Amino acid sequence: MASGQHVSAIKGAKVLMVGAGGIGCELLKTLALSGFQDIHIIDMDTIEVSNLNRQFLFRQSHVGLSKAKVARDAVLRFRPQISITPYHANVKDTNFNVDFFKQFSVVLNGLDNLDARRHVNRLCLAADVPLVESGTTGFLGQVTVHIKGQTECYECQPKPAPKTYPVCTITSTPSKFVHCIVWAKDLLFAKLFGDKNQDNDLNVRSNDAATSSDHSEDIFEHRKDEDIQQYANRIYDHVFGHNIQTALSNEETWKNRNKPRPIYVKDVLFDEPIQQNGNVDKSNDHLSSLSAMAYLDLKNPQDIWNLRENSRVFFAALKLFFSKRQKDIGNLTFDKDDPLAVEFVTAAANIRAASFDIPLHSLFEAKGIAGNIVHAVATTNAIIAGLIVIEAIKVLQNETKNCRMTYCLQHPSRKMLLMPVEPFEPNKSCYVCSETPLLLEVNTHRAKLRDLVEKIVTSKLGMSLPLITHGSSLLYEVGDDLEEDMVANYAANLEKVLSELPYAITGGTIITVEDLQQELVCNINIKHREEFDEENEPDGMVLHGWTPAPAAENSKDATDNNGASTSSTSKSAPDVIEDDDDLSILETGIETIPAGGQKRKLSDVSNPEPPVDEKRAKKIPMHPENDDDVIVMLEDGNDDISKTTQ
Numbered sequence: 001m002a003s004g005q006h007v008s009a010i011k012g013a014k015v016l017m018v019g020a021g022g023i024g025c026e027l028l029k030t031l032a033l034s035g036f037q038d039i040h041i042i043d044m045d046t047i048e049v050s051n052l053n054r055q056f057l058f059r060q061s062h063v064g065l066s067k068a069k070v071a072r073d074a075v076l077r078f079r080p081q082i083s084i085t086p087y088h089a090n091v092k093d094t095n096f097n098v099d100f101f102k103q104f105s106v107v108l109n110g111l112d113n114l115d116a117r118r119h120v121n122r123l124c125l126a127a128d129v130p131l132v133e134s135g136t137t138g139f140l141g142q143v144t145v146h147i148k149g150q151t152e153c154y155e156c157q158p159k160p161a162p163k164t165y166p167v168c169t170i171t172s173t174p175s176k177f178v179h180c181i182v183w184a185k186d187l188l189f190a191k192l193f194g195d196k197n198q199d200n201d202l203n204v205r206s207n208d209a210a211t212s213s214d215h216s217e218d219i220f221e222h223r224k225d226e227d228i229q230q231y232a233n234r235i236y237d238h239v240f241g242h243n244i245q246t247a248l249s250n251e252e253t254w255k256n257r258n259k260p261r262p263i264y265v266k267d268v269l270f271d272e273p274i275q276q277n278g279n280v281d282k283s284n285d286h287l288s289s290l291s292a293m294a295y296l297d298l299k300n301p302q303d304i305w306n307l308r309e310n311s312r313v314f315f316a317a318l319k320l321f322f323s324k325r326q327k328d329i330g331n332l333t334f335d336k337d338d339p340l341a342v343e344f345v346t347a348a349a350n351i352r353a354a355s356f357d358i359p360l361h362s363l364f365e366a367k368g369i370a371g372n373i374v375h376a377v378a379t380t381n382a383i384i385a386g387l388i389v390i391e392a393i394k395v396l397q398n399e400t401k402n403c404r405m406t407y408c409l410q411h412p413s414r415k416m417l418l419m420p421v422e423p424f425e426p427n428k429s430c431y432v433c434s435e436t437p438l439l440l441e442v443n444t445h446r447a448k449l450r451d452l453v454e455k456i457v458t459s460k461l462g463m464s465l466p467l468i469t470h471g472s473s474l475l476y477e478v479g480d481d482l483e484e485d486m487v488a489n490y491a492a493n494l495e496k497v498l499s500e501l502p503y504a505i506t507g508g509t510i511i512t513v514e515d516l517q518q519e520l521v522c523n524i525n526i527k528h529r530e531e532f533d534e535e536n537e538p539d540g541m542v543l544h545g546w547t548p549a550p551a552a553e554n555s556k557d558a559t560d561n562n563g564a565s566t567s568s569t570s571k572s573a574p575d576v577i578e579d580d581d582d583l584s585i586l587e588t589g590i591e592t593i594p595a596g597g598q599k600r601k602l603s604d605v606s607n608p609e610p611p612v613d614e615k616r617a618k619k620i621p622m623h624p625e626n627d628d629d630v631i632v633m634l635e636d637g638n639d640d641i642s643k644t645t646q
């Protein structure tokens, strides 16, 4: 039962919700039913069919409409007296500035990507508004509370780095299906359909220079007037036959490994007239329905195709791309929502798997691995939304000491499914919420200002509207209202190496990087360094004191999820207490949390890396049930795992 104090805190609150997806729909409903009267919602998306299974405020007829607006209308139907203000917009838009944030009593995030989360964190710090942050991945979830000066900010702790694999495992010695998927998606698919100028390690290297396929770079080019089937055969024989044969010549590699088997078209489709493999004209012309499975009459995506079927899908998909989606070729990146791309990648991964004697997988499974998909669990979203509201109410009543970060586990640990943890104090060396300077090692005679802006300021520090100064001189700035000569001046600076800028950046220089919208200011100490390791330091510069986050959050920032992150899923499956059937769920209601509750943190739930601070090492024991089954990856730069529900 809510006390009078709760009621007035709730009624007087003006709340900003960011994200009206899986968590957001649950959250809006719970806020409305809890008595909140003034709710603002920002969401940039429109409703998709795939949202309907769990985003219960939306119906089929809403597909294509703004999530924020439809969510408002749906809730007003059962709470017509409250005020809900929707914004169909990106929270990074400049009109959502510090003044906009200042009007709210608390901000509640139901987002699905780090880029937006970091942005909101910074605005909340600048506006001094408490933030309740959340995320879910399948059965796992978390709610954390961030109050300026009192608790950690969202960026005080390192975020999980994307799971990566050694290049040689992918190109030469795969041992798991996921390696074949990465090869098919990031190398073969990218080579055939993506940007031709991108580096690509598809070709294996041979000890014998004469047979090295580095010489056959143009093998992947579709030659003018070449029949598509011939082209497809050539590619097939090259990547599954010739390249494997070449790899076999590196005998050292196979001393302690099973040798792969080269596979050629003639071995697999020996009795099939080649032309029948690609009667693509039967296929429907509508892009979204272009499907190799459809015209090969393969119906069940959960079937595991044999080598021959995979080969037929490979040819059909490749031919459909070249005959029906010619315009896309050269611009494609793998998209889990592109059925033809999924078919191609599944087939190619399976053929490679067959070559390396790795068990084949169904399209359904392959899509899950390739798209970093962890199936969403509506109940987790509902639990997390409830916890967000509980924490928000504590924040509104200034009961900061009672706030808890709560982790929702997949299996009970010590009879608990919900694990509350006392929030930590701000990290004194966090460059976002403290003023600790960063250190950048860079070759100031080689790196250009453009490198600094793109590799550090934008991608690592997550600044949208940066301004770079050295002493009192302005080196670079972004904005709509800049004068023409300034724009030209900054454009010229971008192309200059750091030591040749009008106000030279050299070893010992301190530059200031600022984001005007986020009101974030960072000082960066520059340290000149001559050499960088190409493999381990590909940026040619190293930033210290920065919280690493998944690379290039490019997809729907890209593609995806509500949150708890990727690789963490595999590493953080909580301990299963097998004999514990009668689980009890620890109540985390405002009244029931023991003051000074357990000070321990499931750092692995949100962070697969070892705890930075020894204090944090008191983790709840965990072990993945089966590491291989839950592996997910982020090579494509997606910051988070995506999820779907079947």
Ligand SMILES: Nc1ncnc2c1ncn2[C@@H]1O[C@H](COP(=O)(O)OP(=O)(O)OP(=O)(O)O)[C@@H](O)[C@H]1O
Pocket (backbone or CB within 6 Å): 018, 019, 020, 021, 022, 023, 024, 042, 043, 044, 045, 050, 051, 067, 089, 090, 091, 092, 110, 111, 112, 113, 116, 376, 557, 559, 560, 561, 562, 563, 642, 643, 644
């Ligand atoms: N920068 C942003 N500004 C505004 N809204 C955002 C921003 N980034 C993400 N969102 C919103 O956050 C919500 C996250 O919800 P959710 O994780 O359920 O994703 P989804 O896109 O609805 O579903 P799925 O990714 O599983 O298909 C989405 O509705 C998305 O539009």
Ligand SMILES: [Zn+2]
Pocket (backbone or CB within 6 Å): 152, 153, 154, 155, 156, 157, 426, 427, 430, 431, 432, 433, 434
């Ligand atoms: Zn911080």
